[in-house]
Amino acid sequence: MDFSDSPEEAAFRAKAREWLDANATLRDGSEKVQDHFMARDADEVARARDWQARKAEAGWAGLTWPRAFGGRGATPIEQVIWNQEEGRYAVPPNAFLIGIGLVGPTVMIHGTEDQKTAILPRALTGENIWCQLFSEPAAGSDLAGIRTRARRDGNDWVISGQKVWTSGAHYSSHGILLARTDPSVPKHKGMTMFLVDMSDPAIETRPIRQISGGASFNEVFIDDLRVPDSARLGGESEGWKVALTTLMNERFSISVGRASGGARAEELIDLAARVERNGRPAIEDGEARARIADFIARQRGLEFTSYRVMTSLSRGEAPGEEGSIGKLLLGKLRQEMGAFGMELAGTAAGVSTAAGDDTARWRNEYLTAPGNRVAGGSDEIQRTIIGERILGLPPEIRVDKNVPFSEL
Amino acid sequence: MNFGFSEEQDTIRETLARMLGDHATLEVAHNRLDSGEGFDTATWSALAEGGWLGLAMSEEEGGSGMGAVELAILAEEIGRCLAAVPFIPVLCMAVPALQSAGTDDQRKSLLPGIAEGRTIIATALAEGGGLAPDTVSAKVTRDRLSGQKTPVTFGAEATHALVAATDEEGTPRLYLADLSASGVTTRALDPVDRTRPAAEIVFDNTPVELLPGSDPAAIKRLLDGAAVLAAFEQIGLAERVLALTTAYARERHAFGRPIGGFQAVKHRLADMFAKIELARSNAFFGAWALASGDNRLPEAAAVARLTALDAVQFATEESIQLHGGVGFTWAANPHLFLRRGWQLKAELGPTAIWRERLLGHLADAPRTAS
Ligand SMILES: Cc1cc2nc3c(=O)[nH]c(=O)nc-3n(C[C@H](O)[C@H](O)[C@H](O)COP(=O)(O)OP(=O)(O)OC[C@H]3O[C@@H](n4cnc5c(N)ncnc54)[C@H](O)[C@@H]3O)c2cc1C
Numbered sequence: 001m002d003f004s005d006s007p008e009e010a011a012f013r014a015k016a017r018e019w020l021d022a023n024a025t026l027r028d029g030s031e032k033v034q035d036h037f038m039a040r041d042a043d044e045v046a047r048a049r050d051w052q053a054r055k056a057e058a059g060w061a062g063l064t065w066p067r068a069f070g071g072r073g074a075t076p077i078e079q080v081i082w083n084q085e086e087g088r089y090a091v092p093p094n095a096f097l098i099g100i101g102l103v104g105p106t107v108m109i110h111g112t113e114d115q116k117t118a119i120l121p122r123a124l125t126g127e128n129i130w131c132q133l134f135s136e137p138a139a140g141s142d143l144a145g146i147r148t149r150a151r152r153d154g155n156d157w158v159i160s161g162q163k164v165w166t167s168g169a170h171y172s173s174h175g176i177l178l179a180r181t182d183p184s185v186p187k188h189k190g191m192t193m194f195l196v197d198m199s200d201p202a203i204e205t206r207p208i209r210q211i212s213g214g215a216s217f218n219e220v221f222i223d224d225l226r227v228p229d230s231a232r233l234g235g236e237s238e239g240w241k242v243a244l245t246t247l248m249n250e251r252f253s254i255s256v257g258r259a260s261g262g263a264r265a266e267e268l269i270d271l272a273a274r275v276e277r278n279g280r281p282a283i284e285d286g287e288a289r290a291r292i293a294d295f296i297a298r299q300r301g302l303e304f305t306s307y308r309v310m311t312s313l314s315r316g317e318a319p320g321e322e323g324s325i326g327k328l329l330l331g332k333l334r335q336e337m338g339a340f341g342m343e344l345a346g347t348a349a350g351v352s353t354a355a356g357d358d359t360a361r362w363r364n365e366y367l368t369a370p371g372n373r374v375a376g377g378s379d380e381i382q383r384t385i386i387g388e389r390i391l392g393l394p395p396e397i398r399v400d401k402n403v404p405f406s407e408l
Numbered sequence: 409m410n411f412g413f414s415e416e417q418d419t420i421r422e423t424l425a426r427m428l429g430d431h432a433t434l435e436v437a438h439n440r441l442d443s444g445e446g447f448d449t450a451t452w453s454a455l456a457e458g459g460w461l462g463l464a465m466s467e468e469e470g471g472s473g474m475g476a477v478e479l480a481i482l483a484e485e486i487g488r489c490l491a492a493v494p495f496i497p498v499l500c501m502a503v504p505a506l507q508s509a510g511t512d513d514q515r516k517s518l519l520p521g522i523a524e525g526r527t528i529i530a531t532a533l534a535e536g537g538g539l540a541p542d543t544v545s546a547k548v549t550r551d552r553l554s555g556q557k558t559p560v561t562f563g564a565e566a567t568h569a570l571v572a573a574t575d576e577e578g579t580p581r582l583y584l585a586d587l588s589a590s591g592v593t594t595r596a597l598d599p600v601d602r603t604r605p606a607a608e609i610v611f612d613n614t615p616v617e618l619l620p621g622s623d624p625a626a627i628k629r630l631l632d633g634a635a636v637l638a639a640f641e642q643i644g645l646a647e648r649v650l651a652l653t654t655a656y657a658r659e660r661h662a663f664g665r666p667i668g669g670f671q672a673v674k675h676r677l678a679d680m681f682a683k684i685e686l687a688r689s690n691a692f693f694g695a696w697a698l699a700s701g702d703n704r705l706p707e708a709a710a711v712a713r714l715t716a717l718d719a720v721q722f723a724t725e726e727s728i729q730l731h732g733g734v735g736f737t738w739a740a741n742p743h744l745f746l747r748r749g750w751q752l753k754a755e756l757g758p759t760a761i762w763r764e765r766l767l768g769h770l771a772d773a774p775r776t777a778s
Contacts, residue, residue, distance in 0.1 A: 001477050003700075003702070004700065006409070077409045081409070289767055293710075293714065293762075293764075293766045297711040300711040301686035301687065301711065303689075304411065307409070315412070325686070329682055386678035386682065391654050391674075391677055397665075
């Protein structure tokens with residue numbers, strides 16, 4: 001057990017720092033609470049893309065990806081080091097989480113050689129931006145209930161249906177799409193995964209406004225989208241297996257990626273020192289102190305949990321269900337910290353008096369966190385995953401398990 | 409960087425688990441609770457015979473020269489089987505205190521006895537519900553100690569005590585008292601966990617020896633180290649209670665299926681698991697900080713302790729709940745863990761103390777990304 005850098009790791013860190021120093025500026029106070037993780041508009045996407053391209057050129061993108069696909073072939077621990085270092089700088093919000101974190105690993109496992117060459121390097125440089133077309137109005141937690149249909153037509157497939165909550169669809173060039181290809185078998189069995197071009201006129205994207213005010217996700221309407229069979233990822237009717245790879249990597253990316261970013265519990269110490277509660281600085285208030293200390297303890301635990309996961313990875317173990325721990329605990333922690341940050345303003349809780357003031361920042365944290373608790377599998381679903389796959393408890397009753405989808 | 413155990417360390421754990429599993433069974437724990445006998449001398453002797461009590465002593469001190477991480481493994485296995493042994497006071501406090509603040513003579517006269525299991529040094533750092541160095545009213549004048557220390561875990565079973573008292577200048581220091589010396593009155597108390605006996609010790613002009621390197625900072629460091637190791641004991645305990653509750657939830661049927669199939673039950677077990685893993689991650693960092701002498705030890709110890717306290721309390725209380733009526737019975741296992749959990753909480757102080765230590769430490773630390 002060693003939380004310090006080995007000589008090689010220290011050299012890697014120094015190199016990373018040197019490059020970051022030359023190419024980015026350190027974060028200052030104003031950016032302490034990052035109010036959004038995903039890029040939201042064209043301007044942010046352009047900045048994100050520029051940053052990604054520079055990183056890719058210098059060999060800092062897709063660190064753990066094999067060199068053959070444009071990666072650096074670095075160790076998971078080097079990825080941790082890079083995340084720590086990059087986290088110190090004011091860099092644009094990410095637009096590549098899905099392409100690099102979800103689609104890339106899925107294509108590496110299930111893709112053909114042609115798909116790997118066509119997709120992976122461009123995802124890495126940010127040339128292509130990917131979105132995840134899984135959820136539908138009637139299929140979220142119960143993803144296998146999707147209704148979007150793909151029908152064979154000669155050597156092509158024709159896809160029609162509706163997706164929803166698709167993060168970044170409005171600026172993505174490509175999407176990974178789960179569709180039903182055989183409704184005559186039970187729901188988990190008749191699905192197939194496709195890789196689609198979002199610029200096709202058969203796809204219409206409409207942004208949906210969120211409680212945080214912004215619109216980073218969308219509804220996506222697909223009307224007779226024609227794709228060649230080479231757009232199929234994995235076998236016909238094997239879409240569920242492919243989707244599980246994506247979902248596992250999603251939980252993993254969220255828990256490992258977010259743990260080192262976002263609002264820091266220590267910032268609440270500073271804020272509590274500046275505001276009053278019951279006639280004295282809030283930082284002298286017993287309840288405030290207790291809450292802050294507990295937030296810090298939980299946040300540290302999440303950080304170190306993500307390091308433990310990376311250690312398992314570096315020992316050659318596949319990303320397991322541990323991603324569910326971070327995924328489960330992170331959203332609630334953010335929500336509680338956001339609420340507390342707002343409450344520190346007393347009777348002015350939630351009332352922002354100037355753009356970007358403390359209230360605005362913590363309010364935004366508070367209004368963004370509910371999305372964390374649902375996206376990538378809700379808290380409840382994570383608990384079920386932990387209960388069944390880690391603790392070995394009996395599975396949920398599934399009344400629809402053996403019934404053909406068409407008869408549900 | 410590497411946040412896991414090595415293969416050798418995994419082997420140590422297996423050996424320890426086997427040995428402790430033979431001696432410290434839950435049946436033994438029940439018998440001790442019933443009889444009020446407390447100290448499990450058989451397990452302590454077995455640990456001594458296996459060389460485990462000298463784990464963190466150098467070879468010339470009579471030990472095997474391992475470090476804090478190995479001690480953490482021992483802590484976790486002791487926690488897992490609820491062994492009624494003075495592991496924290498003796499191995500996590502007295503030994504490091506002697507090593508870091510004692511004299512050569514003190515080390516020579518005491519460490520071999522500790523390694524052989526003959527010498528039991530209780531640590532008397534608590535009084536008035538608080539902990540040294542913040543709460544100390546016992547005093548030493550001309551090498552004579554007067555004052556009352558309570559509760560002292562294994563105080564009645566110990567041969568010696570490491571006592572926090574103020575010196576003639578009013579500075580809290582650590583003193584070594586031979587409990588067979590004059591002016592020592594020991595009275596057994598009634599702790600929530602009788603398998604971890606506690607006593608009140610009154611010193612009246614008792615001859616003591618100063619640990620010359622001890623000062624308030626050293627006392628704090630000692631507590632930080634002990635808190636990290638205790639967190640491992642707490643995690644071992646919590647994991648065991650989770651395992652036995654999970655097993656029960658798989659077996660016990662209601663409404664035609666195992667209760668573990670009901671989400672209210674399944675999800676609570678998942679919450680236990682997540683809390684334990686969070687504590688474990690913090691404890692790992694603590695073990696490393698302790699082993700490497702990193703200056704973040706105070707922070708690491710506090711976060712490890714806070715999350716471990718939370719995990720244990722949640723896991724033990726909910727274990728009783730998920731066992732239903734059986735969980736409320738004296739003969740069932742869950743309350744053994746609940747009781748031990750409280751005793752581990754009392755010994756180094758509850759959340760309130762450690763939250764303050766954490767904030768006190770962070771108050772001056774730079775808070776922008778470092
Ligand atoms: C910010 C955000 C971004 C997203 N981005 C994407 C994206 O890019 N691509 C994509 O495909 N999807 C995306 N999603 C969708 C997300 O995956 C789904 O919202 C999520 O899986 C929940 O599905 P649902 O919304 O249909 O809710 P439902 O499944 O209807 O759930 C409603 C409530 O019921 C609970 N529930 C459901 N089933 C169970 C059960 N078996 N046991 C216990 N409780 C249960 C849920 O936990 C939840 O509290 C995003 C969602 C959000 C909020």
